Amino acid sequence: MEYVNMMVADRPVVIFSRSTCCMSHTIKALLLGFGANPTIYELDEIPNGKQIEKALQQLGCQPSVPAMFIGGQLVGGANQITTLHLQNRLVPLLKRAGAIWM
DSSP states (O other): OHHHHHHHTTOSEEEEEOTTOHHHHHHHHHHHHTTOOOEEEETTTSTTHHHHHHHHHHTTOSSSSSEEEETTEEEESHHHHHHHHHTTOHHHHHHHTTSOOO
């Protein structure tokens, strides 16, 4: 888990994803549509992806991807992100983290 914390530190938005996951693609497209430039880790394309996925599961991510961190804090997966967006609470989080300026 400490490794995951180091990966998300000092980055406004981090998404842990799999390149073949349609929900990961949807969340990435949503953030890009806001003009955010998230750091994206494709777990199926990096050498220690399986270890990171296990750490995300230990943090409570079920399923493990997509998992989004805003301002270094775990926000959740696709369901949580979609809910925040529909409640108009996602943009303020992104603004506070310095991920978007609109």
